[in-house]
Amino acid sequence: MANNYFLIESSWEVCNKVGGIYTVITSKAPHMVKQCGEDFLFVGPYFEDKARSELQEEKPKGAIAKAIKVLQEQGLQAHYGTWLTEAEPKAVLIDFSPWRNRADDIKKTLWEKFGVDSLGAPDDFNEPIVWAWAVAQFAHQLQQALGETMILHTHEWLTGVAILACKASNAAVKTVFTTHATMLGRAMAGSDADLYGEINTIDPEQAATKYQVKAKWSLERACAQHATVMTTVSEVTGREVERFLGRPVDQYLPNGLSLATYPTFEDSSIHHARLRDQMREFLLYYFFPYYTFNPAETLFYFMAARYEFHNKGIDMMIDSLAQLNTRMKESGHRKTIVAFFYVPTAVGPVRPELADSKLLFLDIKDYIVDAKHDITSNLIYGVMSGESINEKTLIRQDIRQQLKKNLQKMHHGGMPPLSTHDILDPNDPIMRHLHEVGLDNKADDKVKVIFYPIYLSGADGLLNLTYNQCIQASHLGVFPSYYEPWGYTPLEAAALGVGAVTSDLSGFGKYLQSNKLGSTGTSDMPGVAVMKRDNVRYEQGVEELTDYMFTYANYTREDRVKNKIQARRIAEQADWADFVKFYFMAYEKALKK
Structure with missing residues (x-):
């Protein structure tokens, strides 16, 4: 055995892309395979439609075949094969559907043994706990068949039940639990609560009840309490773990990227020029039917995010752009800023x-x-x-x-539209706030905005650019998040040689600060700037972000190139080739307990 143990990494997103954890585990997979060899296995849920394109099924052998056979004897089916992602790791997908009727029995055990209060649990609670119970059974059987030390690493509460099931059956399995964002923290931030102002004073159980996440919070807390090793992705979520889940973090697991899959800085520079020109062409039919300005003197700022208006800092970006517009007009600035909001929502056709x-x-x-x-x-x-x-x-x-x-x-006649598509919500927060602050694409505005509310497929009939291409075409990514356990977008921008600004309330921003990799405020050529949002008034954050965007607008071409180089250097410090070591630190800690 390469590491003197067998490792199972289990997530609801193995061969099942539904969120950001899929990116984490797939981009990390080559380094796991390199380090562990055949002593490593992914375990996920079986959904036929997803598995058809994600898993190349094969006949299992040895200990894995024995463990799968036991599952079959208990009425379950497990599918073994190669996950069709980089490095082609092996995976087992468990079809838990025959055990659906066991949900109440599992919840009864969780209450009696671990105090998990699942009364009033939402509909999306049952499937993961049934599946995770089956994961634990598989891990237990595989450990017995191997006769070797085993570590089971579970991501989020959806898989965490496997930790409790192993505990209940006295399985000889070491467990590692990772929460990427606590249920209570996300719920509070999404409800515009003062999360960071209240975090040290609130009663977690009362708050979980208030924000209607008690069942998941209760389960998440039990997983944290009973895991051999407790982990999370950043110091930001570390505060939540200790306060809401009642246990300090044993090991931080920052999210990385596989830089080998990104273009070199030289190639990125070539792509930028070509894609920027394509973006400029888009301006010619978006704005020029109404008025003209010089595309060659135009900078592209952008935000790409899920539609979480406050959590992602969309509100702050709009307010800062409004101040930037005033400042640039008053100074007679020669530049024009076009700010794109790549935030998918419900839409009708193209305008x-x-x-x-x-x-x-x-x-x-x-x-x-x-x-x-x-x-x-x-x-x-x-x-x-x-x-x-x-x-x-x-x-x-x-x-x-x-x-x-x-x-x-x-x-x-009139003014250019604020959005590329008809927005179905008549009270859409982005559209409403743009009008409230006076960002309405007037001819004399130095800051113009485009709400691009669809997924960037590369074939949408307008820009026809992919997500990465839109980043490469741009000059600055703006991500002033209020709640961001990690935050891949500024890291992805940096990896593509594009400058960015993030906040110290994002996990990535906090990591840069702690490791002195980023710069704050208006520092010269920070690559990725980290603005202050922790323990500062909202208005101060708006002013600081405005200052940085104005500073960037004053950069010369040579300055922007230097900033791009620094951004890429920062991204190179977050390569999985280096970050994977934190995972193995967690596993070593589990072995010693």
Whole structure:
């Protein structure tokens, strides 16, 4: 055995992409396989539609085959094979559906042995606890078949029941529990409660009841109490773990990236120029039917997030952009900022005026491309002959007339839209707040906004860029989160050579601060700036973010390149090649207990 133990890593998101943990475990997998070899196995739930594209089934052998056979004798089916992700790790997916009727018995045991209060549990409580109970049975049987030391690492409460099941059956299995965000912390932050102001004074059980997460909080607390080793992703969630779950963190497990899957800095620079030009072209039919400005003097800021208006700092970004707009207008700034909000929500079709403008723009572009040879020839002749060069000498009259007709059709009255699509919610918080602060895309605004409320598929009919491509096309990512247990987006931006600003209430921001990797405030070329939100007034946060965005707008091209280089250097400090060591520290601690 490579590590003198067999390791099972279990998550509801093994071969089942539903959230951010999928990114964590798949990007980390190559390093787990490299370190553990054949002594490592993922275990997840079996959902036929997902498994069909995620798992290449194979016939199990040896101890794994024996453990699966015992499950079959107990009425369960388990599917073994290769997970079709990087490094192709082995995985077992357990079909727990035959045990659905055991949910009440499991909850009874959880109450009697561990004090887990599941009365009034929501509908999404039963399936994970039944599945996790089966995971524990599999781990127990595999350990007996191997006759070796085993560690079971579970992610979140959805898998944590396996820890309690192992405890109840006295299984010879060491357990590691990771919470990526406590149920109570997320619920409070999502309800606009003063989480960090109240964290040291509230009664967790009363708060869990108030915010309707008592069953999950109670289960999560029991998992934390009975795990051999308790872990979480950052110091931010560490505070929650100690206060809400009643146990200090044994080991922090920061989230990393596999930098080998990202383009080199040189390639990113080439991609930036090409994708930036594609973004500039988008501006030509989004804004130019109403008024014009210089795309070459335009910077692209962006936020990409789930629609959590307060938690993700969307409110703060809007307020700061409004102040930035005022400051840039008062200073007569030559730059224009276009800020994109990539925040998916319920939408109707693309706004008809935008769809029409795009078609007319493409028609104009086609006319010019078709006439490119004649225009080039006329330009060369004009230069060589010394004759005057203007649109009449460059472009044939019939083409000029058609172009003018199309341009007249493109012209709109009023102002450009704030969103690319019709937003179904008439009280949408982003749209409402943009209007409240006066960010409505007026001609004299130096800060213009585009709410892009759909997933970035690369084939959406407008930008036609993927998520990574939109990042690469941009200049600055803005993520002033209030509640962010880790925060992949600024790290992803940095890995793609794009500067970012995050907050000290995000796990990643706190990690940068603790390890002196990022810079705060308006420090020169921070790469990833970390703004203060912990124990500061909201208005102070808005002012600091405004200051940084204004500072960035004043960067020269050379400054921006230096900042991009520093951002990439920071990302290199968060590679799984280095961060995976924290997982093995946790496992060593489990073995010693």
